[in-house]
Amino acid sequence: MLSMARQDKIITLTTDFGWRDGTVGAMKGVILDICPQARLVDLAHDIAPQDVVAAALVLEGAVPYFPRGTVHLAVVDPGVGGSRRALALQTPLSFFVGPDNGIFELVWKAAEAHFGLGNLKAVYLEEKKYFLEKISPTFHGRDIFAPVAAHIANGLSIDRLGPPVMRLHRLGIPETSPLSGGGVQGMVISFDRFGNAITSIRHEELRQVGPADGVSVWLGRRRIGPLHRTFSDVDEGEPVAYVGSTDRLELAIRNGSLREKFKVRRREKVVVSPAGSA
Amino acid sequence: MLSMARQDKIITLTTDFGWRDGTVGAMKGVILDICPQARLVDLAHDIAPQDVVAAALVLEGAVPYFPRGTVHLAVVDPGVGGSRRALALQTPLSFFVGPDNGIFELVWKAAEAHFGLGNLKAVYLEEKKYFLEKISPTFHGRDIFAPVAAHIANGLSIDRLGPPVMRLHRLGIPETSPLSGGGVQGMVISFDRFGNAITSIRHEELRQVGPADGVSVWLGRRRIGPLHRTFSDVDEGEPVAYVGSTDRLELAIRNGSLREKFKVRRREKVVVSPAGSA
Amino acid sequence: MLSMARQDKIITLTTDFGWRDGTVGAMKGVILDICPQARLVDLAHDIAPQDVVAAALVLEGAVPYFPRGTVHLAVVDPGVGGSRRALALQTPLSFFVGPDNGIFELVWKAAEAHFGLGNLKAVYLEEKKYFLEKISPTFHGRDIFAPVAAHIANGLSIDRLGPPVMRLHRLGIPETSPLSGGGVQGMVISFDRFGNAITSIRHEELRQVGPADGVSVWLGRRRIGPLHRTFSDVDEGEPVAYVGSTDRLELAIRNGSLREKFKVRRREKVVVSPAGSA
Numbered sequence: 001m002l003s004m005a006r007q008d009k010i011i012t013l014t015t016d017f018g019w020r021d022g023t024v025g026a027m028k029g030v031i032l033d034i035c036p037q038a039r040l041v042d043l044a045h046d047i048a049p050q051d052v053v054a055a056a057l058v059l060e061g062a063v064p065y066f067p068r069g070t071v072h073l074a075v076v077d078p079g080v081g082g083s084r085r086a087l088a089l090q091t092p093l094s095f096f097v098g099p100d101n102g103i104f105e106l107v108w109k110a111a112e113a114h115f116g117l118g119n120l121k122a123v124y125l126e127e128k129k130y131f132l133e134k135i136s137p138t139f140h141g142r143d144i145f146a147p148v149a150a151h152i153a154n155g156l157s158i159d160r161l162g163p164p165v166m167r168l169h170r171l172g173i174p175e176t177s178p179l180s181g182g183g184v185q186g187m188v189i190s191f192d193r194f195g196n197a198i199t200s201i202r203h204e205e206l207r208q209v210g211p212a213d214g215v216s217v218w219l220g221r222r223r224i225g226p227l228h229r230t231f232s233d234v235d236e237g238e239p240v241a242y243v244g245s246t247d248r249l250e251l252a253i254r255n256g257s258l259r260e261k262f263k264v265r266r267r268e269k270v271v272v273s274p275a276g277s278a
Numbered sequence: 279m280l281s282m283a284r285q286d287k288i289i290t291l292t293t294d295f296g297w298r299d300g301t302v303g304a305m306k307g308v309i310l311d312i313c314p315q316a317r318l319v320d321l322a323h324d325i326a327p328q329d330v331v332a333a334a335l336v337l338e339g340a341v342p343y344f345p346r347g348t349v350h351l352a353v354v355d356p357g358v359g360g361s362r363r364a365l366a367l368q369t370p371l372s373f374f375v376g377p378d379n380g381i382f383e384l385v386w387k388a389a390e391a392h393f394g395l396g397n398l399k400a401v402y403l404e405e406k407k408y409f410l411e412k413i414s415p416t417f418h419g420r421d422i423f424a425p426v427a428a429h430i431a432n433g434l435s436i437d438r439l440g441p442p443v444m445r446l447h448r449l450g451i452p453e454t455s456p457l458s459g460g461g462v463q464g465m466v467i468s469f470d471r472f473g474n475a476i477t478s479i480r481h482e483e484l485r486q487v488g489p490a491d492g493v494s495v496w497l498g499r500r501r502i503g504p505l506h507r508t509f510s511d512v513d514e515g516e517p518v519a520y521v522g523s524t525d526r527l528e529l530a531i532r533n534g535s536l537r538e539k540f541k542v543r544r545r546e547k548v549v550v551s552p553a554g555s556a
Numbered sequence: 557m558l559s560m561a562r563q564d565k566i567i568t569l570t571t572d573f574g575w576r577d578g579t580v581g582a583m584k585g586v587i588l589d590i591c592p593q594a595r596l597v598d599l600a601h602d603i604a605p606q607d608v609v610a611a612a613l614v615l616e617g618a619v620p621y622f623p624r625g626t627v628h629l630a631v632v633d634p635g636v637g638g639s640r641r642a643l644a645l646q647t648p649l650s651f652f653v654g655p656d657n658g659i660f661e662l663v664w665k666a667a668e669a670h671f672g673l674g675n676l677k678a679v680y681l682e683e684k685k686y687f688l689e690k691i692s693p694t695f696h697g698r699d700i701f702a703p704v705a706a707h708i709a710n711g712l713s714i715d716r717l718g719p720p721v722m723r724l725h726r727l728g729i730p731e732t733s734p735l736s737g738g739g740v741q742g743m744v745i746s747f748d749r750f751g752n753a754i755t756s757i758r759h760e761e762l763r764q765v766g767p768a769d770g771v772s773v774w775l776g777r778r779r780i781g782p783l784h785r786t787f788s789d790v791d792e793g794e795p796v797a798y799v800g801s802t803d804r805l806e807l808a809i810r811n812g813s814l815r816e817k818f819k820v821r822r823r824e825k826v827v828v829s830p831a832g833s834a
Contacts, residue, residue: 010310012303018602018749019297019575020610022617022802025568025599029621032566032597036623040597041310041318043303046296049750050811054298061300065307065420067314078811081786137786139801142621193296194327230359230415245417246300255328255356288588290581297575319588319596321581324574332576339578343585343698345592471574472605508637508693523695524578533606533634 009153010066011038014058014074015141016047023139027073027146030132034150043072050078052103053173054190057198060106061246063094072107073141073149074098081137086125086144087165088158091115095158097149099140100124102171126162174200174267183273184209186249188219188266195257199270201249210274217241217251218271219264224251226275231255287431288344289316292336292352293419294325301417305351305424308410312428321350328356330381331451332468335476338384339524341372350385351419351427352376359415364403364422365443366436369393373436375427377418378402380449404440452478452545461551462487464527466497466544473535477548479527488552495519495529496549497542502529504553509533565709566622567594570614570630571697572603579695583629583702586688590706599628606634608659609729610746613754616662617802619650628663629697629705630654637693642681642700643721644714647671651714653705655696656680658727682718730756730823739829740765742805744775744822751813755826757805766830773797773807774827775820780807782831787811 011031017023024045031038044058055076063072070093077084077099089096089104091111096104111120125131125144130151132143148161176186186200197219209215212227224241225234231254234240239258244250249272252258289309295301302323309316322336333354341350348371355362355377367374367382369389374382389398403409403422408429410421426439454464464478475497487493490505502519503512509532512518517536522528527550530536567587573579580601587594600614611632619628626649633640633655645652645660647667652660667676681687681700686707688699704717732742742756753775765771768783780797781790787810790796795814800806805828808814 008314012306014303016749019598019600020602020604020614021600021748022614023748025570025597025614025618026621026801028568028597028599029618029623029626032626033621033623036564041303041306042297042320042598043306044297044299046298048298049813058298058300058303062303062307065304065311067307067311070307070310079788082788136799136801138798138806142801192299192301193294232357232360242416243414245304245414245420250416257327286592290584292581319581319584320575320598321584322575322577324576326576336576336578336581340581340585343582343589345585345589348585348588470577470579471572510635510638520694521692523582523692523698528694535605 008037008039009035010041010070011149011153012041012043012062012066012070012072013045014043014047014055014072015045016049016051016055016076017045017141019045023141026142030142030146031150034147035153038150038153047076050076052076052078052101052171055103056106056171056173057190057246059104060110063107066094068093071095071097071149071153073145074103075141075145076103077101077140080140084169086140088123088125088148088152088161090121090158092119095152097145097152100165100169102169102173105168105171105173108168121158122165122168123158124162124165127160130156130161176201176205179271179273181273182209183271185269185271187270188264188268190266191259194252195259196244196250196252197258197264198244199249199251201270201272203243203247206243206249206272209272214275215272216275217249218273219251219262220268222262286315286317287313288319288348289427289431290319290321290340290344290348290350291323292321292325292333292350293323294327294329294333294354295323295419297323301419304420308420308424309428312425313431316428316431325354328354330354330356330379330449333381334384334449334451335468335524337382338388341385344372346371349373349375349427349431351423352381353419353423354381355379355418358418362447364418366401366403366426366430366439368399368436370397373430375423375430378443378447380447380451383446383449383451386446399436400443400446401436402440402443405438408434408439454479454483457549457551459551460487461549463547463549465548466542466546468544469537472530473537474522474528474530475536475542476522477527477529479548479550481521481525484521484527484550487550492553493550494553495527496551497529497540498546500540564593564595565591566597566626567705567709568597568599568618568622568626568628569601570599570603570611570628571601572605572607572611572632573601573697575601579697582698586698586702587706590703591709594706594709603632606632608632608634608657608727611659612662612727612729613746613802615660616666619663622650624649627651627653627705627709629701630659631697631701632659633657633696636696640725642696644679644681644704644708644717646677646714648675651708653701653708656721656725658725658729661724661727661729664724677714678721678724679714680718680721683716686712686717732757732761735827735829737829738765739827741825741827743826744820744824746822747815750808751815752800752806752808753814753820754800755805755807757826757828759799759803762799762805762828765828770831771828772831773805774829775807775818776824778818
């Protein structure tokens with residue numbers, strides 16, 4: 001029983017293909033044909049079209065919880081068929097297969113911080129014998145990434161897939177900057193399904209500004225309030241700032257959509273300052 | 279083979295997390311890490327945000343068809359991190375794990391009617407050793423409910439999880455009331471994906487009013503018609519009342535959306551009266 | 557290990573039920589109760605309500621990639637409970653279960669071309685002992701198609717399900733017609749999630765018109781351009797014609813929605829003509 005469980009390789013799927021076309025199904029068929037014992041796990045398919053940052057956040061939120069050896073296939077790929085390259089990555093915890101467009105930037109940085117760069121591996125996908133025979137220039141998810149993920153689940157070493165990557169494409173997911181006076185400035189980088197704003201500011205940066213009730217959180221010129229624990233710390237319809245489940249500062253409306261109510265857009269400025277200051 | 283099949287525990291997932299964030303994936307990762315042989319089955323993730331009634335109806339519609347021993351994990355949880363408690367329930371057919379907010383009200387009542395209260399068990403989740411170590415106050419789905427569901431799938435007795443529940447939180451999904459003259463009054467309690475209205479009136483109550491062609495169904499002041507068998511009993515674009523697949527009275531427009539066409543809202547009154555009356 | 561993999565039958569699901577109701581879950585429960593070792597694979601559930609053509613295209617795109625013996629359950633079923641009949645089909649590659657409304661038209665034609673009609677089998681579902689006991693007139697997906705798919709996965713011969721089909725219901729997915737002057741005329745038959753238009757014109761028909769840079773593609777009165785390889789061959793926001801991943805001519809806006817930008821509708825005329833001509 002145990003040995004079987006170990007042999008059953010998990011392959012997760014993250015795409016912007018939606019649930020209305022045949023594309024997700026085609027990828028699954030390819031995987032199961034090459035690796036019949038693969039266990040397919042859908043992470044997210046309704047990512048907004050071409051939203052590589054959102055896909056990077058999906059992986060950031062889900063990858064750390066999967067068992068060792070899981071293969072994560074992620075295809076949000078606006079550059080398909082053009083000059084962007086194709087990747088397989090390996091950390092002591094996981095494998096990743098997808099386009100070299102920054103989709104793995106957050107999980108890669110986290111792995112680098114956690115395991116050290118010397119324990120990570122990255123290769124370009126060049127060995128065509130692990131692809132399908134016919135490659136559509138608009139659907140590498142099916143013809144390149146799915147078969148490669150299945151071969152990795154079958155035990156193929158990623159060294160066999162192509163040459164080492166010299167430098168991963170950088171998406172440039174925004175970071176934060178310290179403010180004079182002890183605050184920190186970041187921005188809204190995405191929204192979740194509830195219309196909550198995900199920011200570039202992380203928990204450890206918040207702690208440096210001050211204790212939860214000793215900080216003020218601002219969205220543009222709008223004061224959201226101090227840092228709360230959870231939604232129900234404010235009344236329904238009220239805005240709330242809190243540390244979200246991926247350790248990022250998030251802004252929400254309790255039982256509402258902050259994104260819609262405040263017409264927030266990505267890259268809108270978010271500032272956390274000591275409560276006494278301006 | 280058979281013994282393996284029995285050991286492979288099914289865990290279903292029902293949430294309002296959508297398919298665009300990392301939250302569904304994080305829960306799946308947690309489960310597979312604790313119970314590697316779990317078989318994950320997605321029921322519904324696009325439930326409208328915070329719509330506990332809709333989630334209760336998803337479970338009502340799906341749970342009776344799953345094999346004995348299935349674990350149903352359901353997380354529509356507007357009160358997360360606040361004072362609402364966390365539950366595990368057991369019936370002779372199924373296990374349930376989720377918030378104590380009424381999400382299990384319909385399946386629990388059905389189990390009570392079918393198996394008798396003496397054969398059901400309910401506990402609060404208090405034993406922290408079955409949770410993840412760090413509990414986010416905004417994501418108990420990942421940190422409490424998913425690991426508990428996985429431990430139950432591993433065979434853990436729910437008695438080990440915490441003290442017995444004295445009284446489940448009541449959502450108060452509306453019931454019906456008899457009308458003088460032999461009719462029954464209920465209301466619209468939800469809508470399905472097609473814009474069909476699901477009502478609080480059940481098949482057995484309809485039968486007491488009269489035979490299918492001997493009743494009149496009203497939505498507010500609008501007469502829908504007699505009771506039909508199925509959509510194609512009326513012309514395209516026409517309204518139709520019928521007993522839906524969960525034995526509830528439903529109202530629809532054939533090949534259209536009743537919800538949109540008639541601008542119906544939840545709690546709108548629905549009356550079934552003997553055809554001769556009113 | 558290998559023998560187990562062969563015994564684990566794959567059943568795919570394609571519906572317009574969405575991810576917010578209990579209907580997809582009910583079908584999965586029925587399948588797992590009858591065939592505990594079934595491996596459920598979700599293809600598409602967000603097909604637009606009653607859009608049988610879109611479902612046929614989902615199957616066209618995904619079916620060829622699945623391993624031999626896969627059972628494809630497809631339920632987009634506006635005629636449920638009426639006079640339309642129920643089907644099981646068998647090709648040397650796959651099984652299909654669903655309504656006789658044209659949903660299998662494209663995969664059936666492809667199988668006919670590939671394997672020859674003599675190697676295909678089609679039966680009506682009439683043997684009630686393979687259905688659930690109680691049949692809802694609005695949900696054959698749960699009560700007829702799901703149990704039949706599970707029995708087929710268990711090894712039941714489709715001959716046991718009912719009499720042979722004399723003639724499948726024809727959906728009449730539009731074909732193309734040659735134009736004087738060497739061009740070909742077809743139409744938009746569907747849209748994918750990105751707003752790309754899928755046309756009735758296939759790759760081999762394009763080749764007969766001329767080389768990729770020797771043809772002009774027109775959408776109604778609008779010239780899209782020559783045939784390109786992929787999106788990134790044009791600038792962002794520009795229209796592009798290319799052979800899509802299912803070998804059909806597709807029209808798109810790079811990183812945008814052609815459907816929205818040009819307000820395209822189904823059945824809009826698409827013409828491919830030699831570049832020199834009108």
